[in-house]
Amino acid sequence: MTAATSAYAAPSAIRFADDAAAPGSAPAVLGRAAPRLSWQLPPLPGGAPTAHRLRLTHADGRTETRTTASPEQVRAPWPFALLPSRARGTVEVAVQADGRWTPWSDPAPFETTLLHAGDWRARFVSPRTLGAPHGPAPLIGRSFELPAEATRARLHLTSLGIHIARLNGHRVTDEELAPGWTSYRHRLRFRSHDVTAALRPGTNELTALLGNGWYRGKLGGAGERAVYGDRLALLAQLEVECADGSTHVIATDGTWHAHDTGVLADDLYDGQTTDLRRPRGGPGPVDVLDIPPGRLFPADTPPVRPVAHHPAAPPTRTPARALLYDFGANVVGRVRLDVRGEAGREVTVRHAEVLEDGELSTRPLRGAAATDRYILAGGGTETLDSPLTFHGFRYATVEGVAPEDILRAEAVVLSSDLRPTGTFDCSHPGVRTLHENVGRSMRGNFLDIPTDCPQRDERLGWTGDIQIFAPTAAFLADCDAFLASWLRDLAAEQHPDGTVPFAVPDVHRNILPAAAAWGDAVTVVPWTLYERFGDRDTLAELYPAMRRWVDHLDRAAGEDHVWAGRFQFGDWLDPAAPPDEPGAARTDKDLVATAHFARSARILADTARLLGHHEDAARYARLAADVRTAFAETFATPAGRLLSDTPTAYAMALVWDLLPSPRQRATAGDRLADLVRANGFRMATGFVGTPLITDALTEAGHAHLAYRLLLEESCPSWLYPVTMGATTMWERWDSMLPDGSVNPGQMTSFNHYALGAVADWLHRRVAGLAPAAPGYREIDVCPVPGPGLAWARAALDTPYGRAAAGWRVTGDRLVVEVTVPPGAHATVRLPGAAATGGERVGPGEHRFEVPWASGDGRRPASIREAVDDAALWTALGEVLVKEGAVPDLAATFPLAARGFDLPPERLAEVVLPRARRDRVDRLQEALDAVLAGE
Numbered sequence: 001m002t003a004a005t006s007a008y009a010a011p012s013a014i015r016f017a018d019d020a021a022a023p024g025s026a027p028a029v030l031g032r033a034a035p036r037l038s039w040q041l042p043p044l045p046g047g048a049p050t051a052h053r054l055r056l057t058h059a060d061g062r063t064e065t066r067t068t069a070s071p072e073q074v075r076a077p078w079p080f081a082l083l084p085s086r087a088r089g090t091v092e093v094a095v096q097a098d099g100r101w102t103p104w105s106d107p108a109p110f111e112t113t114l115l116h117a118g119d120w121r122a123r124f125v126s127p128r129t130l131g132a133p134h135g136p137a138p139l140i141g142r143s144f145e146l147p148a149e150a151t152r153a154r155l156h157l158t159s160l161g162i163h164i165a166r167l168n169g170h171r172v173t174d175e176e177l178a179p180g181w182t183s184y185r186h187r188l189r190f191r192s193h194d195v196t197a198a199l200r201p202g203t204n205e206l207t208a209l210l211g212n213g214w215y216r217g218k219l220g221g222a223g224e225r226a227v228y229g230d231r232l233a234l235l236a237q238l239e240v241e242c243a244d245g246s247t248h249v250i251a252t253d254g255t256w257h258a259h260d261t262g263v264l265a266d267d268l269y270d271g272q273t274t275d276l277r278r279p280r281g282g283p284g285p286v287d288v289l290d291i292p293p294g295r296l297f298p299a300d301t302p303p304v305r306p307v308a309h310h311p312a313a314p315p316t317r318t319p320a321r322a323l324l325y326d327f328g329a330n331v332v333g334r335v336r337l338d339v340r341g342e343a344g345r346e347v348t349v350r351h352a353e354v355l356e357d358g359e360l361s362t363r364p365l366r367g368a369a370a371t372d373r374y375i376l377a378g379g380g381t382e383t384l385d386s387p388l389t390f391h392g393f394r395y396a397t398v399e400g401v402a403p404e405d406i407l408r409a410e411a412v413v414l415s416s417d418l419r420p421t422g423t424f425d426c427s428h429p430g431v432r433t434l435h436e437n438v439g440r441s442m443r444g445n446f447l448d449i450p451t452d453c454p455q456r457d458e459r460l461g462w463t464g465d466i467q468i469f470a471p472t473a474a475f476l477a478d479c480d481a482f483l484a485s486w487l488r489d490l491a492a493e494q495h496p497d498g499t500v501p502f503a504v505p506d507v508h509r510n511i512l513p514a515a516a517a518w519g520d521a522v523t524v525v526p527w528t529l530y531e532r533f534g535d536r537d538t539l540a541e542l543y544p545a546m547r548r549w550v551d552h553l554d555r556a557a558g559e560d561h562v563w564a565g566r567f568q569f570g571d572w573l574d575p576a577a578p579p580d581e582p583g584a585a586r587t588d589k590d591l592v593a594t595a596h597f598a599r600s601a602r603i604l605a606d607t608a609r610l611l612g613h614h615e616d617a618a619r620y621a622r623l624a625a626d627v628r629t630a631f632a633e634t635f636a637t638p639a640g641r642l643l644s645d646t647p648t649a650y651a652m653a654l655v656w657d658l659l660p661s662p663r664q665r666a667t668a669g670d671r672l673a674d675l676v677r678a679n680g681f682r683m684a685t686g687f688v689g690t691p692l693i694t695d696a697l698t699e700a701g702h703a704h705l706a707y708r709l710l711l712e713e714s715c716p717s718w719l720y721p722v723t724m725g726a727t728t729m730w731e732r733w734d735s736m737l738p739d740g741s742v743n744p745g746q747m748t749s750f751n752h753y754a755l756g757a758v759a760d761w762l763h764r765r766v767a768g769l770a771p772a773a774p775g776y777r778e779i780d781v782c783p784v785p786g787p788g789l790a791w792a793r794a795a796l797d798t799p800y801g802r803a804a805a806g807w808r809v810t811g812d813r814l815v816v817e818v819t820v821p822p823g824a825h826a827t828v829r830l831p832g833a834a835a836t837g838g839e840r841v842g843p844g845e846h847r848f849e850v851p852w853a854s855g856d857g858r859r860p861a862s863i864r865e866a867v868d869d870a871a872l873w874t875a876l877g878e879v880l881v882k883e884g885a886v887p888d889l890a891a892t893f894p895l896a897a898r899g900f901d902l903p904p905e906r907l908a909e910v911v912l913p914r915a916r917r918d919r920v921d922r923l924q925e926a927l928d929a930v931l932a933g934e
């Protein structure tokens with residue numbers, strides 16, 4: 001083989017799909033007998049790859065090599081025999097192009113975990129007398145002897161409730177909140193840890209502290225507890241090989257003991273209370289629970305870990321004299337303090353995302369007390385930490401200890417530890433902050449499952465929120481395995497009639513209705529994973545669930561294909577909805593529902609075709625076409641106005657291609673543009689319309705208006721929260737009102753990623769880095785520069801390698817730069833030439849330059865054109881305000897809308913329809929001076 005190699009470099013970045021190890025750590029930990037492999041190619045000047053070769057080296061040194069005549073490099077199938085449990089080895093990759101082979105890659109080490117139910121000797125054990133629901137958190141443990149040094153030890157662990165395991169007093173992992181939250185009734189995750197270094201010859205002790213977590217703590221806004229059961233339990237199996245050749249299995253069974261601890265109370269919503277004086281209570285017995293291992297599954301996604309530590313600024317005092325810490329950003333995790341104080345002193349830490357009148361604003365937390373308490377042991381510095389809970393906060397007050405006795409205060413930031421992949425930057429500081437806030441909200445809400453919010457008595461896997469946000473998430477981090485795991489829960493919890501729960505895991509068990517945009521997560525999220533990561537496996541796995549959903553909609557809609565008259569969330573949180581009625585949107589709910597039906601049917605038809613289900617493909621393509629026709633017949637006029645004359649309605653119709661005639665599409669695009677202008681570039685969309693509106697405007701040829709929306713700062717807008725100091729995305733456009741008070745609505749979170757879905761448009765259309773074939777094998781580079789930005793760029797670590805696109809305006813030139821990774825291609829469509837097919841380029845760096853004029857300098861021919869010129873309109877607005885025609889600039893837009901088609905020389909008459917002629921003339925004279933550039 002070496003002889004046949006060439007000057008090629010070796011493939012790199014070998015990755016196993018579903019690797020459960022934290023990013024960057026080796027070996028990969030695999031829960032599959034036939035793992036999928038991806039790698040990145042070196043530059044191959046000889047041409048495209050034609051084959052690849054994998055070399056598997058087993059732990060005993062045996063090697064096997066398989067050659068596959070396929071260019072595949074993303075999620076390539078495993079060509080060897082199925083791996084057994086506890087297998088170890090390495091894999092190397094070589095690739096052939098132009099008849100020549102690359103050298104072997106570096107070896108990628110892996111091990112498999114327990115792959116079969118029969119691998120388990122351990123039984124679930126639960127404290128018999130201790131560990132009652134409102135009592136102290138129990139510890140379960142036992143000691144054991146080892147005759148010699150351990151050479152290899154793996155601890156396989158899970159629990160009912162959350163656990164913190166220790167070997168000889170040391171935590172076995174920095175994983176937090178293990179085993180995470182899955183649909184426990186169907187799937188309970190276990191994780192395998194390398195604990196070799198923690199063992200010693202002689203006596204060892206393995207313990208696990210058990211917390212209520214999602215299993216037995218409060219869950220959902222109704223304050224329900226013990227949703228899954230009222231007994232906490234541990235399952236642990238420690239497998240040890242010693243230097244003397246002996247092997248040992250220490251597994252939970254009836255011989256283990258339970259103990260009381262100083263953790264007097266723990267709850268994810270309410271917080272933790274810890275008495276640091278209390279020693280471990282005397283041993284009590286455990287019961288072996290009759291839980292078959294069938295529900296167990298090996299971890300298929302990286303763990304939740306501390307991903308950052310934010311030191312607090314020096315504390316200040318609130319008006320009520322409470323000691324206040326500011327951690328600089330709204331994060332998810334815990335406050336950790338080093339304090340000193342005498343034994344018995346009680347320290348209380350309260351959390352909030354924002355301040356109101358200088359005090360913690362805790363009302364938005366609703367039923368979540370979010371309070372950690374400690375009773376000090378005294379006698380030196382003590383670290384206060386509450387690892388059986390988490391909070392969403394930027395601020396915390398600390399009571400019970402003087403500031404000089406707090407030696408350190410930091411926020412420990414928790415998140416599923418996903419590999420960051422995408423970046424975006426641009427010349428506008430507000431947009432840059434907006435993008436950072438989207439990333440921070442993703443991190444805070446990707447805590448084992450994708451949640452709506454991380455702070456109040458909710459924190460649920462709301463399907464609608466991730467349906468909207470998945471494309472953005474897929475750019476920011478490698479969340480393929482994370483979302484695929486959640487989708488398995490979704491499929492497991494789908495009702496037999498095809499209904500998808502509102503939230504997954506499903507805590508609203510008895511509520512049945514199907515809701516558009518929420519249930520559609522079952523089609524949209526797998527499709528997104530396919531589009532962004534090339535993950536065809538999850539699509540195939542979810543296919544039956546996708547079909548059940550669409551079949552359900554088909555039945556619900558009936559003959560006329562209009563999904564109407566049922567419960568819907570609709571365009572949730574339309575800014576026009578009253579604070580306590582978030583579903584009272586302007587867009588008709590049946591219209592929203594039917595549009596989603598059409599979209600899901602389309603995705604299902606495409607999926608069926610891709611997977612080779614030909615009959616299904618034809619059937620669902622027909623269904624999609626029928627629903628589209630029904631949508632247009634029911635909700636659109638022949639000319640293209642929609643029954644709900646709202647931005648959300650037009651955005652759906654345009655982006656999802658629901659209007660059959662070009663005339664309808666043209667009208668809809670122009671009407672959307674006028675609605676956006678008439679609303680003064682403030683947002684008028686809720687969860688459904690927000691991710692679509694900028695794309696709809698861009699596609700309809702009104703990208704400059706999408707930019708106006710993006711850069712608007714008055715409320716409601718994307719940048720309004722930024723002007724208010726937000727460090728995360730808010731649930732509502734106005735979670736905080738302009739006067740600094742908190743929105744009076746029941747549901748007011750300051751950390752909700754849904755409205756941040758606009759970031760996907762920033763990546764794809766502003767910077768111009770869009771996927772055109774699965775996993776970005778083909779990239780569509782069609783950047784849309786617009787007013788207010790001098791440059792923008794995005795970069796992404798795609799499965800093929802690093803791709804980037806960006807542009808900058810220099811004088812009268814536009815420079816576009818593109819990076820294409822080996823194995824991929826890009827089609828570059830430059831502004832002005834976008835309508836042409838574009839230029840297809842291969843791997844490497846590419847630079848393009850075209851003439852660029854930011855404006856045509858023409859005098860506006862209509863009031864509409866005047867509105868579109870932001871600087872001109874502001875100047876005209878100032879005159880209108882000064883002359884008393886309008887109270888403020890915002891008021892000019894709806895007035896102008898009455899005469900968009902008229903020349904600006906008639907603006908005064910449009911604004912003052914009933915005023916006396918001389919007043920109108922005087923006003924127009926002042927406006928004309930502005931129009932003439934005086």
Ligand code: BGC
Pocket residue numbers: 452453458462463464465569572747752
């Ligand atoms: C959540 C949302 C969710 C919604 C369902 C809210 O309480 O926070 O984000 O999607 O309920 O309508």
